[in-house]
Amino acid sequence: MIKKAIKIIKKYGLKAFVRESIKWILTKLHLRKPEASVRSSQYNYIDNFLRLKQHGKYELKQALNLNHLTINWIIPDLSRGAGGHMTIFRIAKFLEEFGHKNRIYVFNGCQHKNLEKFINKNFIKFKNTEFYTNIDSVRDSDVLFATSWQTAYPVKVINNTRRKFYFVQDFEPWFYPMSAEYKFAENTYKFGFHCITAGSWLAKIMQEKYNAKSNYFDLAYDRQIYYPKNKNKNNKQMPLIAYYARPSTSRRGFELAMQSFRELFRRGIDFKVILFGWDESQPGLPFPCKSMGILEHGQLASLYNKVDLGLVFSLTNYSLIPQEMMACKLPVVDINSETTQAIFTNNKNIILADPNPIAVANAMEKLLKHNKLRDKIAENGHNWVGQFSWKKSAKKVEDIIKAELISIL
Structure with missing residues (x-):
């Protein structure tokens, strides 16, 4: 909230900030009717990506090595304490330990100039992972992951990969009332990605409601941290x-x-x-x-x-x-x-x-x-x-990826 206020003051000035703050407070207190506003600009990327034509099959230069895969992750911006991001990084970290190469790209703006430092400090320390604050130049990969409904739109048109997957941790349309956002999120389940979901319920929804190929992994816990004392x-x-x-x-x-x-x-x-x-x-x-x-x-x-x-x-x-x-x-x-x-x-x-x-x-x-x-x-x-561990869950994700890559050879 404070960061947002500072940005507004820098961009529009103190008077504009005070004026808009008063409007916001009065609206919250129901003393003023909310103004109709056009917020479409924040979703311009949806139309932009949907209009792009997907070209034919992209021929990757490197040969496929199932034991040393290159995995690109497109993630939304992140803040300290973000549980969904932590799950992504836990799986990615074990995939790194299994011998694979991760690249992590932030889509639609990144608030952290040194993304690697922020993730290593607040989430997990990586050794051989590359970090990018935008998707301007997404490099060739064996696997490309969308990790939220917003990131599914660029993933839909990024073609320099062998297989696209959707790391689905929640039924994201439910984050909104029935609205444009609800439909924007729901539409991504129809993009044809192979869904890897957190838990069996989501996998069932993806398969039965959206006819999406789907497998699941189990959420787990860190045994080195969480135990009885x-x-x-x-x-x-x-x-x-x-x-x-x-x-x-x-x-x-x-x-x-x-x-x-x-x-x-x-x-x-x-x-x-x-x-x-x-x-x-x-x-x-x-x-x-x-x-x-x-x-x-x-x-x-x-x-x-x-x-x-x-x-x-x-x-x-x-x-x-x-x-x-x-x-x-x-x-x-x-x-x-x-x-x-x-x-x-x-x-x-x-x-x-x-x-x-x-x-x-x-x-x-x-x-x-x-x-x-x-x-x-x-x-x-x-x-x-006690039956769950992040290593087991990451191994299951790895097995799903390998099986899918073998099936398209």
Whole structure:
């Protein structure tokens, strides 16, 4: 927000910034009707890429070596704490360790002048990966990945590759109401890319609804970071609840969680909420809480080992955060939906609550009041999550890529 304000002041001046800020505040307070605005310019690239004709098959100069593939990733711009980017980089890092060459390109503007330094510092350290802040000169590759609906449009017309894949981590049309953006995102599933999805539910959607070739990998966790440390468990009388709070991300159901905590507090149950994932100060909420902001992975593991319950909502595809909590033997409450049902087993390794405040409060109260049930869910979750690792998931992605390349020889 601050960076955006500085850019506006530099470009248009202080008076323009103040004028637009007042308009924005009045609109938010419903004291002024929002102006109709033409925002099409931010989507000009869609029409531009769709109008481009795809030429015939591009003949790559280098011979195919399945053990030393060149993999280009087109990603959207990124910020610290971006979970989707972290998953991309985890898979790419293992592919690098398997002997493959990665190139990472940022599409549609990059806020980081030294992209490699930013990624190595805030995500994962690469050894033999190239980084580019634009897609002006995408080099030849064996594999080309789109990683979001926005990046699928340039990937559609980039032709100097053997095979195009779509790294699908969520059903992105659901990020929007029924709108142009919804359709822009949905249309990309019809581009003919081979989809590699996070979890089986997404793969099924790609196949059944969009007739897209699709395979999946499992979300996982870092075993070196997330594991039980019983000596750090909360010994205080007031139970602690870790909640992944992302008010700016509607699919995280922030208001549902707030109403659920309000209901739990109304029942006279003692608890304190530890919010994380949101880089803001403590919100004024009518129950005991503390905001930790955006935490590093080691800090998250420490938190999960100190609290009594984890609450995570993902109203679209399932999240990897519950697995990281489970790895620390923390019992988890999530939303009961077709996406979570496809992954977890309700009342065995997790508690899935219907998406209303009463049901969520009931689930939290049940776990807070019944120690045996809480211990059972925690133990079962820990045992279940042990089957996953990022190395296994990356190996599965590698196998999918190799099988597809062999099939088109």
